[in-house]
Amino acid sequence: MKFLGKPRSQRAAFLPLCLLFLKILHPGHSHLYSSRYAGDKVIRLIPNTEEEAYALKNIYQQLKVDLWQPSSISQVSEGTVTDVHIAHNGSRALLAFLQETNIQYKILMEDLQKVLEKGRSLPTQRSRRSVSGYNYEVYHSLEEIQNWMHHLNKTHSGLIHMFSIGKSYEGRSLFVLKLGRRSRAYKRAVWIDCGIHAREWIGPAFCQWFVKEALLTYRSDPTMRKMLNHLYFYIMPVFNVDGYHFSWTNDRFWRKTRSRNSRFRCRGVDANRNWRVKWCDEGASMHPCDDTYCGPFPESEPEVKAVANFLRKHKKHIRAYLSFHAYAQMLLYPYSYKYATIPNFSCVESAAHKAVNALQSVYGVQYRYGPASSTLYVSSGSSMDWAYKSGIPYTFAFELRDTGHFGFLLPEMLIKPTCTETMLAVKNITMHLLKKCP
Ligand SMILES: *[C@@H]1O[C@H](CO)[C@@H](O)[C@H](O)[C@H]1NC(C)=O
Numbered sequence: 373m374k375f376l377g378k379p380r381s382q383r384a385a386f387l388p389l390c391l392l393f394l395k396i397l398h399p400g401h402s403h404l405y406s407s408r409y410a411g412d413k414v415i416r417l418i419p420n421t422e423e424e425a426y427a428l429k430n431i432y433q434q435l436k437v438d439l440w441q442p443s444s445i446s447q448v449s450e451g452t453v454t455d456v457h458i459a460h461n462g463s464r465a466l467l468a469f470l471q472e473t474n475i476q477y478k479i480l481m482e483d484l485q486k487v488l489e490k491g492r493s494l495p496t497q498r499s500r501r502s503v504s505g506y507n508y509e510v511y512h513s514l515e516e517i518q519n520w521m522h523h524l525n526k527t528h529s530g531l532i533h534m535f536s537i538g539k540s541y542e543g544r545s546l547f548v549l550k551l552g553r554r555s556r557a558y559k560r561a562v563w564i565d566c567g568i569h570a571r572e573w574i575g576p577a578f579c580q581w582f583v584k585e586a587l588l589t590y591r592s593d594p595t596m597r598k599m600l601n602h603l604y605f606y607i608m609p610v611f612n613v614d615g616y617h618f619s620w621t622n623d624r625f626w627r628k629t630r631s632r633n634s635r636f637r638c639r640g641v642d643a644n645r646n647w648r649v650k651w652c653d654e655g656a657s658m659h660p661c662d663d664t665y666c667g668p669f670p671e672s673e674p675e676v677k678a679v680a681n682f683l684r685k686h687k688k689h690i691r692a693y694l695s696f697h698a699y700a701q702m703l704l705y706p707y708s709y710k711y712a713t714i715p716n717f718s719c720v721e722s723a724a725h726k727a728v729n730a731l732q733s734v735y736g737v738q739y740r741y742g743p744a745s746s747t748l749y750v751s752s753g754s755s756m757d758w759a760y761k762s763g764i765p766y767t768f769a770f771e772l773r774d775t776g777h778f779g780f781l782l783p784e785m786l787i788k789p790t791c792t793e794t795m796l797a798v799k800n801i802t803m804h805l806l807k808k809c810p
Pocket residue numbers: 435459461462
Protein backbone atom coordinates (compact mmCIF):
# COMPACT_ATOMS: atom_id res chain seq x y z
CA MET A 373 0.00 0.00 0.00
CA LYS A 374 1.15 3.44 -0.84
CA PHE A 375 0.28 6.70 0.83
CA LEU A 376 0.20 8.55 -2.47
CA GLY A 377 -3.17 8.99 -4.07
CA LYS A 378 -5.09 7.32 -1.30
CA PRO A 379 -8.03 9.21 0.04
CA ARG A 380 -7.45 10.77 3.37
CA SER A 381 -9.63 8.31 5.20
CA GLN A 382 -7.49 5.37 4.16
CA ARG A 383 -4.30 7.13 4.93
CA ALA A 384 -5.58 7.56 8.44
CA ALA A 385 -5.19 3.84 8.92
CA PHE A 386 -1.45 4.30 8.74
CA LEU A 387 -1.47 7.11 11.22
CA PRO A 388 1.75 7.99 12.83
CA LEU A 389 4.36 5.46 11.91
CA CYS A 390 7.02 7.67 13.32
CA LEU A 391 5.33 7.74 16.71
CA LEU A 392 6.07 4.09 16.97
CA PHE A 393 9.68 4.75 17.72
CA LEU A 394 8.74 7.08 20.50
CA LYS A 395 6.63 4.28 21.93
CA ILE A 396 9.45 1.79 21.99
CA LEU A 397 11.75 4.23 23.69
CA HIS A 398 9.09 5.07 26.20
CA PRO A 399 8.26 2.12 28.43
CA GLY A 400 5.69 4.16 30.35
CA HIS A 401 3.92 3.39 33.59
CA SER A 402 7.04 4.48 35.41
CA HIS A 403 8.29 1.10 36.67
CA LEU A 404 4.75 0.58 37.96
CA TYR A 405 5.26 2.96 40.85
CA SER A 406 7.92 0.81 42.54
CA SER A 407 5.31 -1.63 43.82
CA ARG A 408 3.88 0.97 46.17
CA TYR A 409 0.42 -0.62 46.01
CA ALA A 410 1.51 -4.13 46.97
CA GLY A 411 -0.94 -5.52 49.50
CA ASP A 412 -3.36 -2.59 49.19
CA LYS A 413 -7.00 -3.59 48.94
CA VAL A 414 -10.15 -2.23 47.38
CA ILE A 415 -13.22 -2.97 49.45
CA ARG A 416 -16.88 -2.39 48.71
CA LEU A 417 -18.96 -1.46 51.74
CA ILE A 418 -22.65 -0.99 52.13
CA PRO A 419 -23.87 0.76 55.27
CA ASN A 420 -27.40 -0.42 55.96
CA THR A 421 -28.27 2.03 58.71
CA GLU A 422 -27.51 5.62 59.55
CA GLU A 423 -25.32 4.42 62.43
CA GLU A 424 -23.27 2.28 60.10
CA ALA A 425 -22.83 5.15 57.67
CA TYR A 426 -21.67 7.35 60.53
CA ALA A 427 -19.24 4.72 61.75
CA LEU A 428 -17.83 4.30 58.25
CA LYS A 429 -17.27 8.01 57.80
CA ASN A 430 -15.27 8.01 61.01
CA ILE A 431 -13.10 5.07 60.16
CA TYR A 432 -12.49 6.41 56.63
CA GLN A 433 -11.26 9.63 58.15
CA GLN A 434 -9.08 7.90 60.71
CA LEU A 435 -7.46 5.51 58.26
CA LYS A 436 -7.22 8.11 55.48
CA VAL A 437 -8.71 5.76 52.91
CA ASP A 438 -8.63 6.68 49.24
CA LEU A 439 -12.32 6.89 48.39
CA TRP A 440 -13.12 5.61 44.91
CA GLN A 441 -16.88 5.82 45.00
CA PRO A 442 -18.41 8.21 45.97
CA SER A 443 -15.65 10.80 45.79
CA SER A 444 -16.23 12.46 49.14
CA ILE A 445 -16.83 11.20 52.67
CA SER A 446 -19.79 13.56 52.97
CA GLN A 447 -21.54 11.53 50.29
CA VAL A 448 -21.31 8.30 52.26
CA SER A 449 -24.82 7.46 53.36
CA GLU A 450 -27.18 4.70 54.33
CA GLY A 451 -27.94 2.30 51.52
CA THR A 452 -25.29 3.56 49.09
CA VAL A 453 -22.34 1.56 47.95
CA THR A 454 -18.89 2.85 48.78
CA ASP A 455 -15.67 1.55 47.24
CA VAL A 456 -12.51 2.34 49.17
CA HIS A 457 -8.84 1.81 48.49
CA ILE A 458 -7.07 1.02 51.74
CA ALA A 459 -3.29 0.97 52.05
CA HIS A 460 -1.73 -2.35 53.05
CA ASN A 461 -0.82 -1.10 56.52
CA GLY A 462 -4.39 0.01 57.23
CA SER A 463 -6.30 -2.92 55.80
CA ARG A 464 -5.99 -5.10 58.90
CA ALA A 465 -7.54 -2.35 61.05
CA LEU A 466 -10.35 -1.80 58.59
CA LEU A 467 -11.20 -5.48 58.26
CA ALA A 468 -11.17 -5.94 62.04
CA PHE A 469 -13.51 -3.00 62.38
CA LEU A 470 -15.88 -4.40 59.77
CA GLN A 471 -16.04 -7.77 61.44
CA GLU A 472 -16.68 -6.16 64.79
CA THR A 473 -19.47 -3.92 63.53
CA ASN A 474 -20.96 -6.47 61.14
CA ILE A 475 -21.10 -3.97 58.30
CA GLN A 476 -21.68 -5.63 54.97
CA TYR A 477 -18.57 -5.68 52.77
CA LYS A 478 -16.91 -7.41 49.88
CA ILE A 479 -13.26 -7.37 48.90
CA LEU A 480 -13.09 -6.23 45.28
CA MET A 481 -9.29 -6.42 44.98
CA GLU A 482 -7.03 -8.39 47.28
CA ASP A 483 -3.83 -6.88 45.97
CA LEU A 484 -4.04 -3.64 44.04
CA GLN A 485 -0.50 -3.89 42.69
CA LYS A 486 -1.32 -7.20 41.01
CA VAL A 487 -4.44 -5.76 39.37
CA LEU A 488 -2.41 -2.81 38.16
CA GLU A 489 0.18 -5.07 36.55
CA LYS A 490 -2.32 -7.48 35.05
CA GLY A 491 -4.34 -4.70 33.46
CA ARG A 492 -1.63 -3.89 30.96
CA SER A 493 -1.53 -5.58 27.59
CA LEU A 494 1.29 -8.05 27.13
CA PRO A 495 4.49 -6.44 25.85
CA THR A 496 4.08 -8.36 22.59
CA GLN A 497 0.61 -6.95 22.05
CA ARG A 498 1.77 -3.49 22.89
CA SER A 499 4.50 -3.55 20.28
CA ARG A 500 2.94 -5.80 17.62
CA ARG A 501 -0.12 -3.66 17.29
CA SER A 502 1.87 -0.52 17.02
CA VAL A 503 3.63 -1.82 13.90
CA SER A 504 0.51 -1.19 11.82
CA GLY A 505 0.00 2.30 13.20
CA TYR A 506 -0.72 4.08 16.42
CA ASN A 507 -1.91 1.78 19.16
CA TYR A 508 -5.25 2.99 20.47
CA GLU A 509 -5.68 -0.02 22.72
CA VAL A 510 -3.17 0.96 25.36
CA TYR A 511 -3.14 3.92 27.71
CA HIS A 512 -0.84 6.72 26.66
CA SER A 513 1.26 9.08 28.71
CA LEU A 514 0.72 12.83 28.40
CA GLU A 515 3.82 13.18 26.27
CA GLU A 516 2.61 10.48 23.88
CA ILE A 517 -0.81 12.07 23.61
CA GLN A 518 0.66 15.48 22.87
CA ASN A 519 3.01 14.03 20.26
CA TRP A 520 0.03 12.31 18.68
CA MET A 521 -1.87 15.59 18.55
CA HIS A 522 1.06 17.41 16.93
CA HIS A 523 1.33 14.61 14.41
CA LEU A 524 -2.34 14.75 13.44
CA ASN A 525 -2.14 18.52 13.19
CA LYS A 526 0.55 18.05 10.54
CA THR A 527 -0.87 15.08 8.65
CA HIS A 528 -4.60 15.86 8.71
CA SER A 529 -4.69 19.60 8.36
CA GLY A 530 -7.89 19.36 6.29
CA LEU A 531 -9.93 18.15 9.22
CA ILE A 532 -7.84 18.97 12.28
CA HIS A 533 -6.46 22.11 13.78
CA MET A 534 -4.58 22.00 17.05
CA PHE A 535 -4.25 25.01 19.31
CA SER A 536 -3.57 25.89 22.92
CA ILE A 537 -6.06 27.66 25.20
CA GLY A 538 -3.57 28.44 27.95
CA LYS A 539 -1.14 26.93 30.41
CA SER A 540 -1.60 24.62 33.35
CA TYR A 541 -0.43 25.38 36.88
CA GLU A 542 2.89 23.68 36.15
CA GLY A 543 3.22 25.45 32.81
CA ARG A 544 2.10 22.76 30.39
CA SER A 545 0.15 23.78 27.30
CA LEU A 546 -3.58 23.08 27.33
CA PHE A 547 -4.11 21.69 23.86
CA VAL A 548 -7.41 21.36 22.04
CA LEU A 549 -8.14 19.80 18.66
CA LYS A 550 -10.69 21.48 16.43
CA LEU A 551 -12.10 18.70 14.30
CA GLY A 552 -14.42 19.13 11.33
CA ARG A 553 -14.51 20.06 7.69
CA ARG A 554 -13.55 23.67 7.25
CA SER A 555 -16.49 24.60 5.07
CA ARG A 556 -17.69 27.68 6.89
CA ALA A 557 -15.95 29.80 9.46
CA TYR A 558 -18.87 29.50 11.82
CA LYS A 559 -20.55 26.20 12.36
CA ARG A 560 -22.31 24.92 15.39
CA ALA A 561 -19.95 23.07 17.67
CA VAL A 562 -19.63 20.35 20.28
CA TRP A 563 -17.13 20.58 23.12
CA ILE A 564 -15.66 17.33 24.43
CA ASP A 565 -13.22 17.07 27.31
CA CYS A 566 -11.58 14.05 28.88
CA GLY A 567 -9.42 13.65 31.94
CA ILE A 568 -10.71 16.34 34.29
CA HIS A 569 -9.89 13.76 36.95
CA ALA A 570 -6.39 12.43 36.54
CA ARG A 571 -6.85 8.79 37.52
CA GLU A 572 -9.77 8.16 35.14
CA TRP A 573 -7.51 7.01 32.31
CA ILE A 574 -10.25 5.60 30.11
CA GLY A 575 -11.35 9.21 29.48
CA PRO A 576 -8.30 10.37 27.50
CA ALA A 577 -8.26 6.97 25.75
CA PHE A 578 -11.80 7.64 24.58
CA CYS A 579 -10.97 11.14 23.33
CA GLN A 580 -8.19 9.65 21.23
CA TRP A 581 -10.50 6.93 19.99
CA PHE A 582 -13.10 9.49 18.96
CA VAL A 583 -10.60 11.39 16.85
CA LYS A 584 -9.28 8.18 15.27
CA GLU A 585 -12.79 7.01 14.35
CA ALA A 586 -13.65 10.40 12.91
CA LEU A 587 -10.60 10.34 10.63
CA LEU A 588 -11.00 6.71 9.64
CA THR A 589 -14.72 6.76 8.86
CA TYR A 590 -15.25 10.29 7.57
CA ARG A 591 -15.42 9.02 3.98
CA SER A 592 -17.21 5.74 4.50
CA ASP A 593 -19.76 6.48 7.22
CA PRO A 594 -22.59 8.88 6.28
CA THR A 595 -23.31 9.70 9.93
CA MET A 596 -19.72 10.68 10.64
CA ARG A 597 -19.56 12.66 7.41
CA LYS A 598 -22.67 14.56 8.41
CA MET A 599 -21.24 15.24 11.85
CA LEU A 600 -17.96 16.61 10.55
CA ASN A 601 -19.60 18.56 7.75
CA HIS A 602 -22.17 20.27 9.92
CA LEU A 603 -20.28 20.70 13.15
CA TYR A 604 -16.94 21.48 14.67
CA PHE A 605 -15.79 19.33 17.55
CA TYR A 606 -13.50 20.92 20.09
CA ILE A 607 -11.72 18.03 21.74
CA MET A 608 -9.52 18.36 24.78
CA PRO A 609 -8.02 14.89 25.32
CA VAL A 610 -6.41 15.73 28.65
CA PHE A 611 -7.97 18.55 30.65
CA ASN A 612 -5.99 18.10 33.86
CA VAL A 613 -2.55 17.73 32.29
CA ASP A 614 -0.52 18.14 35.48
CA GLY A 615 -2.63 15.64 37.38
CA TYR A 616 -2.59 13.15 34.53
CA HIS A 617 1.18 13.33 34.29
CA PHE A 618 1.44 12.87 38.05
CA SER A 619 -0.82 9.80 37.87
CA TRP A 620 1.72 8.25 35.48
CA THR A 621 4.84 9.14 37.38
CA ASN A 622 3.93 9.14 41.08
CA ASP A 623 0.45 8.24 42.19
CA ARG A 624 -1.84 6.17 39.98
CA PHE A 625 -4.85 7.29 42.04
CA TRP A 626 -4.30 11.03 41.94
CA ARG A 627 -7.52 12.89 41.09
CA LYS A 628 -7.00 16.64 41.49
CA THR A 629 -4.90 19.32 39.83
CA ARG A 630 -1.41 19.93 41.21
CA SER A 631 -1.63 23.51 42.47
CA ARG A 632 -0.04 24.39 45.80
CA ASN A 633 -1.95 25.68 48.77
CA SER A 634 -0.72 28.64 50.78
CA ARG A 635 -1.57 27.13 54.16
CA PHE A 636 -1.51 23.36 53.75
CA ARG A 637 0.99 20.91 52.37
CA CYS A 638 -1.73 19.09 50.45
CA ARG A 639 -1.79 19.91 46.78
CA GLY A 640 -4.47 20.10 44.16
CA VAL A 641 -8.05 21.16 43.63
CA ASP A 642 -10.91 19.07 42.27
CA ALA A 643 -11.25 20.52 38.77
CA ASN A 644 -14.87 19.40 38.75
CA ARG A 645 -15.79 21.43 41.86
CA ASN A 646 -14.01 24.63 40.91
CA TRP A 647 -16.62 26.18 38.58
CA ARG A 648 -18.69 29.24 39.36
CA VAL A 649 -22.01 27.51 39.85
CA LYS A 650 -23.15 27.15 43.44
CA TRP A 651 -19.41 26.98 44.10
CA CYS A 652 -18.27 25.05 47.17
CA ASP A 653 -21.70 24.12 48.38
CA GLU A 654 -23.04 20.60 48.88
CA GLY A 655 -20.82 17.76 47.64
CA ALA A 656 -17.64 19.83 47.65
CA SER A 657 -15.08 20.27 50.40
CA MET A 658 -13.41 23.42 51.68
CA HIS A 659 -10.48 21.42 53.01
CA PRO A 660 -7.38 21.44 50.76
CA CYS A 661 -6.52 17.87 51.71
CA ASP A 662 -9.82 16.45 50.48
CA ASP A 663 -10.28 14.91 47.08
CA THR A 664 -13.28 17.15 46.39
CA TYR A 665 -11.59 20.39 47.48
CA CYS A 666 -13.31 23.24 45.63
CA GLY A 667 -10.26 25.52 45.64
CA PRO A 668 -9.72 28.97 47.22
CA PHE A 669 -12.15 30.67 44.81
CA PRO A 670 -14.08 29.77 41.62
CA GLU A 671 -11.84 29.25 38.57
CA SER A 672 -8.76 29.37 40.79
CA GLU A 673 -7.28 26.57 38.69
CA PRO A 674 -5.71 27.83 35.45
CA GLU A 675 -7.02 24.75 33.61
CA VAL A 676 -10.62 25.52 34.65
CA LYS A 677 -10.22 29.19 33.90
CA ALA A 678 -8.83 28.51 30.43
CA VAL A 679 -11.71 26.22 29.46
CA ALA A 680 -14.31 28.53 31.02
CA ASN A 681 -12.88 31.45 29.06
CA PHE A 682 -12.95 29.46 25.85
CA LEU A 683 -16.54 28.34 26.39
CA ARG A 684 -17.65 31.87 27.32
CA LYS A 685 -16.12 33.17 24.13
CA HIS A 686 -17.68 30.51 21.88
CA LYS A 687 -20.91 29.68 23.67
CA LYS A 688 -23.05 31.15 20.91
CA HIS A 689 -22.00 28.32 18.63
CA ILE A 690 -21.52 25.53 21.09
CA ARG A 691 -24.60 23.32 21.19
CA ALA A 692 -23.30 20.58 23.43
CA TYR A 693 -20.79 20.06 26.21
CA LEU A 694 -19.65 16.48 26.86
CA SER A 695 -17.31 15.53 29.66
CA PHE A 696 -15.82 12.07 30.12
CA HIS A 697 -15.27 10.50 33.52
CA ALA A 698 -15.11 7.05 35.09
CA TYR A 699 -16.36 4.88 36.64
CA ALA A 700 -20.06 4.09 37.16
CA GLN A 701 -21.63 3.44 33.73
CA MET A 702 -23.89 6.44 33.77
CA LEU A 703 -24.94 9.20 31.44
CA LEU A 704 -25.66 12.29 33.51
CA TYR A 705 -27.18 15.66 32.75
CA PRO A 706 -27.94 18.71 34.94
CA TYR A 707 -28.52 19.50 37.60
CA SER A 708 -25.71 18.19 39.67
CA TYR A 709 -25.97 20.74 42.45
CA LYS A 710 -29.68 20.42 43.23
CA TYR A 711 -32.63 18.11 42.92
CA ALA A 712 -34.62 19.94 40.26
CA THR A 713 -35.67 19.47 36.69
CA ILE A 714 -33.97 21.54 34.00
CA PRO A 715 -36.16 23.68 31.72
CA ASN A 716 -35.51 21.63 28.59
CA PHE A 717 -35.81 18.35 30.38
CA SER A 718 -37.64 16.42 27.67
CA CYS A 719 -35.15 17.19 24.88
CA VAL A 720 -32.17 16.33 27.04
CA GLU A 721 -33.81 13.30 28.61
CA SER A 722 -34.77 11.79 25.28
CA ALA A 723 -31.26 12.38 23.95
CA ALA A 724 -29.86 10.51 26.96
CA HIS A 725 -32.39 7.72 26.68
CA LYS A 726 -31.59 7.06 23.02
CA ALA A 727 -27.88 7.34 23.63
CA VAL A 728 -27.80 4.68 26.34
CA ASN A 729 -29.94 2.40 24.17
CA ALA A 730 -27.52 2.84 21.31
CA LEU A 731 -24.63 2.11 23.66
CA GLN A 732 -26.30 -1.01 25.01
CA SER A 733 -27.01 -2.34 21.52
CA VAL A 734 -23.32 -3.19 21.01
CA TYR A 735 -22.41 -5.48 23.93
CA GLY A 736 -25.44 -5.24 26.18
CA VAL A 737 -23.67 -3.00 28.68
CA GLN A 738 -26.21 -1.10 30.73
CA TYR A 739 -25.94 2.53 31.66
CA ARG A 740 -28.15 4.40 34.07
CA TYR A 741 -29.08 7.90 33.02
CA GLY A 742 -30.71 10.93 34.58
CA PRO A 743 -29.96 14.15 36.45
CA ALA A 744 -26.56 13.84 38.14
CA SER A 745 -27.95 14.83 41.55
CA SER A 746 -30.43 11.98 41.80
CA THR A 747 -28.55 9.42 39.67
CA LEU A 748 -25.06 9.77 41.14
CA TYR A 749 -24.91 12.28 43.98
CA VAL A 750 -25.23 15.99 44.60
CA SER A 751 -22.11 17.97 43.77
CA SER A 752 -21.72 21.69 43.32
CA GLY A 753 -19.31 23.62 41.11
CA SER A 754 -19.23 21.06 38.30
CA SER A 755 -18.30 21.83 34.71
CA MET A 756 -21.52 20.31 33.38
CA ASP A 757 -23.78 22.53 35.48
CA TRP A 758 -21.67 25.54 34.66
CA ALA A 759 -21.82 24.86 30.92
CA TYR A 760 -25.57 24.42 31.13
CA LYS A 761 -26.03 27.60 33.15
CA SER A 762 -23.98 29.57 30.68
CA GLY A 763 -26.41 28.69 27.91
CA ILE A 764 -25.20 25.48 26.28
CA PRO A 765 -28.45 23.52 25.84
CA TYR A 766 -27.09 19.97 25.86
CA THR A 767 -24.61 19.19 28.58
CA PHE A 768 -23.69 15.67 29.64
CA ALA A 769 -21.17 13.87 31.78
CA PHE A 770 -20.35 10.27 30.95
CA GLU A 771 -19.19 7.93 33.67
CA LEU A 772 -17.62 5.20 31.57
CA ARG A 773 -16.99 1.53 32.46
CA ASP A 774 -17.03 -0.27 34.74
CA THR A 775 -19.13 -0.54 37.91
CA GLY A 776 -16.27 -1.34 40.25
CA HIS A 777 -14.77 -4.68 39.28
CA PHE A 778 -11.66 -2.90 38.02
CA GLY A 779 -12.70 0.66 38.84
CA PHE A 780 -9.99 3.12 37.79
CA LEU A 781 -7.78 0.20 36.70
CA LEU A 782 -9.89 -0.73 33.70
CA PRO A 783 -7.59 -3.12 31.79
CA GLU A 784 -6.26 -2.08 28.41
CA MET A 785 -8.08 -5.05 26.87
CA LEU A 786 -11.33 -3.25 27.62
CA ILE A 787 -10.39 0.03 25.92
CA LYS A 788 -11.69 -1.15 22.55
CA PRO A 789 -15.12 -2.42 23.63
CA THR A 790 -15.62 0.54 25.96
CA CYS A 791 -14.77 3.08 23.28
CA THR A 792 -16.70 1.25 20.57
CA GLU A 793 -19.98 1.35 22.49
CA THR A 794 -19.37 4.90 23.75
CA MET A 795 -18.83 6.08 20.16
CA LEU A 796 -22.40 5.05 19.33
CA ALA A 797 -23.76 7.03 22.25
CA VAL A 798 -21.81 10.14 21.27
CA LYS A 799 -22.84 9.87 17.64
CA ASN A 800 -26.44 9.42 18.70
CA ILE A 801 -26.38 12.52 20.89
CA THR A 802 -24.72 14.49 18.13
CA MET A 803 -27.32 13.48 15.56
CA HIS A 804 -30.03 14.31 18.05
CA LEU A 805 -28.85 17.85 18.47
CA LEU A 806 -28.60 18.42 14.74
CA LYS A 807 -32.38 17.98 14.68
CA LYS A 808 -34.74 20.53 16.06
CA CYS A 809 -36.07 19.52 19.43
CA PRO A 810 -39.62 20.65 20.17
C1 LIG B 1 0.90 3.50 56.35
O1 LIG B 1 2.13 3.82 55.73
C2 LIG B 1 2.23 5.17 55.26
C3 LIG B 1 3.57 5.32 54.60
O2 LIG B 1 3.82 4.29 53.72
C4 LIG B 1 2.11 6.13 56.44
O3 LIG B 1 2.15 7.45 55.98
C5 LIG B 1 0.81 5.88 57.16
O4 LIG B 1 0.74 6.68 58.32
C6 LIG B 1 0.68 4.40 57.56
N1 LIG B 1 -0.65 4.19 58.10
C7 LIG B 1 -0.85 3.45 59.19
C8 LIG B 1 -2.30 3.28 59.60
O5 LIG B 1 0.03 2.96 59.80
